[in-house]
Amino acid sequence: xxxxxxxxxxxxxxxxxxxxxxxxxxxxxxxxxxxxxxxxxxxxxxxxxxxxxxxxxxxxxxxxxxxxxxxxxxxxxxxxxxxxxxxxxxxxxxxxxxxxxxxxxxxxxxxxxxxxxxxxxxxxxxxxxxxxxxxxxxxxxxxxxxxxxxxxxxxxxxxxxxxxxxxxxxxxxxxxxxxxxxxxxxxxxxxxxxxxxxxxx
Amino acid sequence: xxxxxxxxxxxxxxxxxxxxxxxxxxxxxxxxxxxxxxxxxxxxxxxxxxxxxxxxxxxxxxxxxxxxxxxxxxxxxxxxxxxxxxxxxxxxxxxxxxxxxxxxxxxxxxxxxxxxxxxxxxxxxxxxxxxxxxxxxxxxxxxxxxxxxxxxxxxxxxxxxxxxxxxxxxxxxxxxxxxxxxxxxxxxxxxxxxxxxxxxx
Numbered sequence: 001x002x003x004x005x006x007x008x009x010x011x012x013x014x015x016x017x018x019x020x021x022x023x024x025x026x027x028x029x030x031x032x033x034x035x036x037x038x039x040x041x042x043x044x045x046x047x048x049x050x051x052x053x054x055x056x057x058x059x060x061x062x063x064x065x066x067x068x069x070x071x072x073x074x075x076x077x078x079x080x081x082x083x084x085x086x087x088x089x090x091x092x093x094x095x096x097x098x099x100x101x102x103x104x105x106x107x108x109x110x111x112x113x114x115x116x117x118x119x120x121x122x123x124x125x126x127x128x129x130x131x132x133x134x135x136x137x138x139x140x141x142x143x144x145x146x147x148x149x150x151x152x153x154x155x156x157x158x159x160x161x162x163x164x165x166x167x168x169x170x171x172x173x174x175x176x177x178x179x180x181x182x183x184x185x186x187x188x189x190x191x192x193x194x195x196x197x198x199x200x201x
Numbered sequence: 202x203x204x205x206x207x208x209x210x211x212x213x214x215x216x217x218x219x220x221x222x223x224x225x226x227x228x229x230x231x232x233x234x235x236x237x238x239x240x241x242x243x244x245x246x247x248x249x250x251x252x253x254x255x256x257x258x259x260x261x262x263x264x265x266x267x268x269x270x271x272x273x274x275x276x277x278x279x280x281x282x283x284x285x286x287x288x289x290x291x292x293x294x295x296x297x298x299x300x301x302x303x304x305x306x307x308x309x310x311x312x313x314x315x316x317x318x319x320x321x322x323x324x325x326x327x328x329x330x331x332x333x334x335x336x337x338x339x340x341x342x343x344x345x346x347x348x349x350x351x352x353x354x355x356x357x358x359x360x361x362x363x364x365x366x367x368x369x370x371x372x373x374x375x376x377x378x379x380x381x382x383x384x385x386x387x388x389x390x391x392x393x394x395x396x397x398x399x400x401x402x
Binding site: 181194 | 365366372375378381
């Protein structure tokens, strides 16, 4: 038995999950200034269940650009944005074109670097997660690849009342398809939570 | 005293208000098949207040591509998609590059063709509406022009659980700005209604 594949993304109303030019100083790119995630930091109690569910998975997949600002060959001193004890507490499979030895962090998080594509990463994540969910953690390109491949079962969008106008666009390249809403929208003035079930293809 | 400027748009989750290749047979373009507007036709009672508010304005602005499928010189036999008695019951200002005499329809709708741009159309619509709202009726390009010019006060999005993947994109070119949510999201499994107040610029 296999758990479902989930994906939580904070998104602007115009469909961006980050601005352009991600960097060490601005992990979410230029022009964002934390406005996609204010709800998590300013109202954690109001969104406690949502926040908890984001990291409630048996394994994670993320793109290299979510793991760090570097490109090309690895800086082996970089161990992610999250300090010594990342919030995942589970195996994390990082998509990259550049091989690297696995990293074991405090609290049960391991980063394993996968160079043979998103389908291979998903297989390994499923095996690691057992009957628990696999979470696709981001960024936009990785989520869009998974959507196009029909690998995501449940998409949870956290829509901030912001227009960015440019940046990393989510939901691009997935084609033409119907989604099934799960529950009703919830949220506050800082965010609207929308959940959809996707057809597995 | 001047009424507010509103804009209601049915939109896919990935931000499109029509597919590509609008035509007489497919006014909303290819690949849409009515899926952005199912809520209006299958559940009119559930959305009665929303539907009523869409045409509750003292004047309207729309782009020529919303008025009809023709391009270039006018086919003077074309009087809109809506038959003899359009649902507007008020002056409608149609943006076009091609001059045309005004059309008076049954039930109080008049179509006036404006060739000197969106700001001029808005001035005329405001004058016609008096203290009632002006509604920007669409399509995407017209709404985006109005957003970029800071002419819209209240944006009401009706988000269908559909990905289109291509077509006429809303919310493009408006730049980077914060919106103010009005009320809480409402809706059913066929649509989520989201309302935002915009800064007038």
